[in-house]
Structure formats: structure tokens, C-alpha cells
Amino acid sequence: RRGEMAKSTQLIDNEVFRAFATYTAIVLLKMMLMSLITAYFRITRKAFVNPEDTASFGKGESAKKYLRTDADVERVRRGHLNDLENIVPFVGIGLLYALSGPELSTALLHFRIFTGARILHTFAYLIPLPQPSRGLSWAVGYATTFSMAYKVLKTAWLL
Amino acid sequence: RRGEMAKSTQLIDNEVFRAFATYTAIVLLKMMLMSLITAYFRITRKAFVNPEDTASFGKGESAKKYLRTDADVERVRRGHLNDLENIVPFVGIGLLYALSGPELSTALLHFRIFTGARILHTFAYLIPLPQPSRGLSWAVGYATTFSMAYKVLKTAWLL
Amino acid sequence: RRGEMAKSTQLIDNEVFRAFATYTAIVLLKMMLMSLITAYFRITRKAFVNPEDTASFGKGESAKKYLRTDADVERVRRGHLNDLENIVPFVGIGLLYALSGPELSTALLHFRIFTGARILHTFAYLIPLPQPSRGLSWAVGYATTFSMAYKVLKTAWLL
Numbered sequence: 440r441r442g443e444m445a446k447s448t449q450l451i452d453n454e455v456f457r458a459f460a461t462y463t464a465i466v467l468l469k470m471m472l473m474s475l476i477t478a479y480f481r482i483t484r485k486a487f488v489n490p491e492d493t494a495s496f497g498k499g500e501s502a503k504k505y506l507r508t509d510a511d512v513e514r515v516r517r518g519h520l521n522d523l524e525n526i527v528p529f530v531g532i533g534l535l536y537a538l539s540g541p542e543l544s545t546a547l548l549h550f551r552i553f554t555g556a557r558i559l560h561t562f563a564y565l566i567p568l569p570q571p572s573r574g575l576s577w578a579v580g581y582a583t584t585f586s587m588a589y590k591v592l593k594t595a596w597l598l
Numbered sequence: 599r600r601g602e603m604a605k606s607t608q609l610i611d612n613e614v615f616r617a618f619a620t621y622t623a624i625v626l627l628k629m630m631l632m633s634l635i636t637a638y639f640r641i642t643r644k645a646f647v648n649p650e651d652t653a654s655f656g657k658g659e660s661a662k663k664y665l666r667t668d669a670d671v672e673r674v675r676r677g678h679l680n681d682l683e684n685i686v687p688f689v690g691i692g693l694l695y696a697l698s699g700p701e702l703s704t705a706l707l708h709f710r711i712f713t714g715a716r717i718l719h720t721f722a723y724l725i726p727l728p729q730p731s732r733g734l735s736w737a738v739g740y741a742t743t744f745s746m747a748y749k750v751l752k753t754a755w756l757l
Numbered sequence: 758r759r760g761e762m763a764k765s766t767q768l769i770d771n772e773v774f775r776a777f778a779t780y781t782a783i784v785l786l787k788m789m790l791m792s793l794i795t796a797y798f799r800i801t802r803k804a805f806v807n808p809e810d811t812a813s814f815g816k817g818e819s820a821k822k823y824l825r826t827d828a829d830v831e832r833v834r835r836g837h838l839n840d841l842e843n844i845v846p847f848v849g850i851g852l853l854y855a856l857s858g859p860e861l862s863t864a865l866l867h868f869r870i871f872t873g874a875r876i877l878h879t880f881a882y883l884i885p886l887p888q889p890s891r892g893l894s895w896a897v898g899y900a901t902t903f904s905m906a907y908k909v910l911k912t913a914w915l916l
Contacts, residue, residue, distance in 0.1 A: 464747045527841065528786075
């Protein structure tokens with residue numbers, strides 16, 4: 440039993456992997472939060488896309504008027520899609536990076552910068568802050584993932 | 599040779615990881631199925647988005663009329679995007695969770711509930727079932743991923 | 758210290774895993790490239806979606822006219838979403854596949870075919886090439902991921 444546990448927690452005992460697990464969980468939870476914010480705006484703005492979602496507002500025309508797009512809902516949805524486009528590469532490349540044997544301090548630097556940049560990006564998108572806030576926070580996260588990909592390819596390269 | 603095989607299959611020999619691999623493969627295949635359903639509706643409803651996809655229907659105006667949106671196609675696409683938004687966090691957090699040394703029974707419970715909830719969600723979206731079927735199945739999957747993230751952060755926390 | 762390093766690079770020392778890391782990094786970088794291509798077309802076509810992005814073009818109506826959709830921008834965005842829909846399953850299933858102890862030559866075949874198919878898919882989408890170029894390259898990548906999922910389920914099956 441204990442031997443099995445030890446085996447199963449092997450990776451999680453590695454400090455770089457623990458850091459990766461922590462930041463990945465945080466950044467994925469942040470992404471999941473976008474679903475709740477979308478739902479919040481859909482309900483408060485009464486802007487839905489599926490007819491079955493407006494059934495509680497009555498039948499026919501009275502419900503149909505809530506099948507509409509809303510600028511705030513669309514803004515959150517764009518932020519959510521941007522998260523998917525950027526956090527998916529971070530999680531995939533970050534996992535390989537964490538297994539490529541980087542220094543803990545270097546790894547922490549990458550994970551912290553990426554996570555900070557994506558949190559800033561969300562605020563910049565949702566408030567919204569004037570440009571280039573959103574553009575810069577996006578670029579910093581992008582460059583961080585690129586830097587990890589470089590380390591992965593340098594370490595693992597087998598084409 | 600045998601030593602190498604043993605090393606490479608180490609993780610897959612762990613029962614929690616095997617369960618994770620099984621449910622992740624199922625839930626990702628389910629997500630991939632959405633592409634086929636979208637293609638099915640695009641072809642049967644003759645509703646395309648790329649001009650090159652309608653070239654076989656003739657030239658000019660006769661083909662152009664098939665460049666249109668269709669309610670069923672859009673519904674499947676929304677289901678597909680919702681899968682991406684929810685299955686990506688499950689796969690990422692679920693992997694870290696599987697490596698955090700949970701009890702097999704607890705892990706199976708999480709994986710089974712999430713997979714069941716997402717299959718229900720797809721049926722609720724595509725049929726469509728009256729609300730709150732879709733909302734509830736979404737929330738159950740969401741809460742399951744959240745519960746795994748809590749375990750990951752409790753085990754791995756290294757900020 | 759050395760012992761810990763050795764442990765942490767254990768997976769990356771496995772040849773199948775190194776091949777997976779290489780192709781995953783390549784295919785995720787290719788997906789990330791779609792963001793840059795979208796930005797390029799948004800700027801050259803002056804087609805934006807967020808009001809704050811057009812502020813540098815002046816105030817009021819003069820900037821508002823750049824809040825529009827552009828056929829080329831939308832095309833790149835569809836390609837990007839298609840990448841997400843297909844590369845996410847590849848990364849998730851591919852990781853489990855790499856840990857399921859396949860022959861190196863078989864694994865390389867899967868990774869190479871998928872990566873080649875997705876690069877072709879991008880060219881077919883963006884140029885665009887006449888169908889069935891895009892359809893076929895999509896189907897080849899899809900079938901490759903499906904084949905890896907079959908191996909994962911055969912090896913890991915624990916429901």
C-alpha cells in the first residue's frame with residue numbers, strides 16, 4: 440500500500456512539478472470563472488441564445504425578445520475564448536517543460552509571470568482598460584509560453 | 599528492453615492513472631464526436647461557412663445560397679465550445695489530481711460523475727431537453743472539476 | 758540534488774515521451790501562430806471587435822467604422838478554433854498514449870502524421886485550397902487521434 444502511494448505521488452513530490460500543478464490549477468480555475476461571469480451577464484442583461492433558456496420568461500414573443508446578443512456578454516465570451524487559445528498551450532507546453540528538468544527558480548519565474556499576465560489580461564478585457572494593457576498582458580503570457588517551448592524542444596528534440 | 603518498457607508504462611500501471619486515462623479518452627472522444635455531428639448538420643441542412651465548401655453545388659448564386667447559418671448547426675457548435683471550455687479544465691486538473699495520490703474509489707467517483715454529467719449535457723443541449731437539464735448537468739461537471747482542483751492545490755501548493 | 762534531477766527528468770529520458778514532447782510543442786506553437794495571423798489581418802484590414810482597440814484611429818464615427826468583421830480575419834479565427842477542437846484531443850490522448858508503452862516507431866508515425874496533417878490543414882484553410890484538401894487533412898488528423906485513443910483504452914481500461 441505505502442509503496443504504491445509513494446509511486447503514485449512521485450511526480451507530485453518533485454518541486455517543479457508541484458509549482459506547475461499549483462499555477463495550472465489557478466489559471467484553469469480562472470478560466471472556469473469566465474463561465475460564471477458569462478452566466479451572470481446573461482441573466483442580469485437578459486440576453487440568451489437558446490430558446491429553452493428563456494422559457495421561464497413566458498411563451499412566444501414575450502420570451503423571444505430575450506434571445507439577443509449583449510455587448511457585455513460577448514466581451515466576456517471573447518475573453519473566455521482568448522483564455523482557451525492561450526491557457527491550453529501553457530498547460531500542454533508547461534507540463535513538458537516541468538518534466539524537462541528546469542531550475543525551480545526559473546520554472547517559478549515562468550509560471551508566475553504567465554499567471555500574473557493572464558489575470559491582468561482578464562481585468563484589462565473585462566473593465567476594459569485602455570490599450571495597450573490587454574495587448575501587452577497577452578504578449579507577456581505568449582512570450583512566456585514560447586520561452587518554455589524553446590526549453591522543451593532543446594531538451595526533448597526527437598523528430 | 600524490458601526495463602525500458604517497465605519504465606515507460608510506470609504511470610499507466612498505477613490504477614488511479616489508468617482510470618484517469620480511460621475517462622479522459624472517453625470524454626475527449628465524446629468531444630471529438632461534436633465535429634462529426636456539426637459536419638452531419640452542415641451537409642444535411644446545406645449550411646456552410648466557407649465558399650470552397652459549396653463549390654460542388656455549382657457556381658455563383660446557386661452555390662452562394664448555401665453560405666448561411668442554420669439553427670441546428672449553431673446549436674451543435676455551441677455544445678462543442680462548451681465542451682472545450684469544460685473538458686480542457688477537467689483534463690488538465692484531472693491529470694494533476696490523478697498524480698496527487700487520491701484514493702482509487704474517490705478518484706473513480708470524480709471521473710465517473712464528470713463523464714456522466716458531460717454526456718447528459720450533450721443530450722440536454724442537442725435534443726434539447728427543457729431547462730434546468732442542461733444547466734444542472736453543466737454545474738455537476740463544473741463542481742467535480744472544482745473538487746479535484748481543491749485536492750490538487752491542497753497537495754501540491756507551491757506558489 | 759543529482760538524484761532529484763534524475764527523477765525529474767525520468768519521463769523526458771523516455772524516447773517515446775521525448776517524441777511526444779517534440780511534436781506537441783510544434784503543434785501547439787503552430788496553434789499559437791494563429792493568434793499572430795489574426796492580429797496581422799485585424800491590423801492590415803482594420804477590422805476590430807473591441808472599441809478600445811480602435812481608439813488610436815481617432816474618436817467617434819471615424820474610429821467606429823473599424824469595428825467590423827472581415828472575411829480574412831474570420832477565416833483565420835475559424836482555423837484557430839478548428840485547431841483547438843483537434844489539437845486539444847491530440848495533446849490529451851497523445852500524452853496517455855505516450856505513457857501506454859507503444860513502440861517508438863509506431864508512436865513516431867502517429868505524431869508525424871498528425872502534425873503533418875494539421876500543418877496541411879492550416880495551409881488548406883488559409884490559402885484556401887479547393888476542397889477536399891481541408892476536409893482530408895482534417896480527417897487524417899482525426900483518425901490518427903482516434904487510433905491513439907484506441908491504444909490508450911486497450912491498455913488502460915479501468916472503468
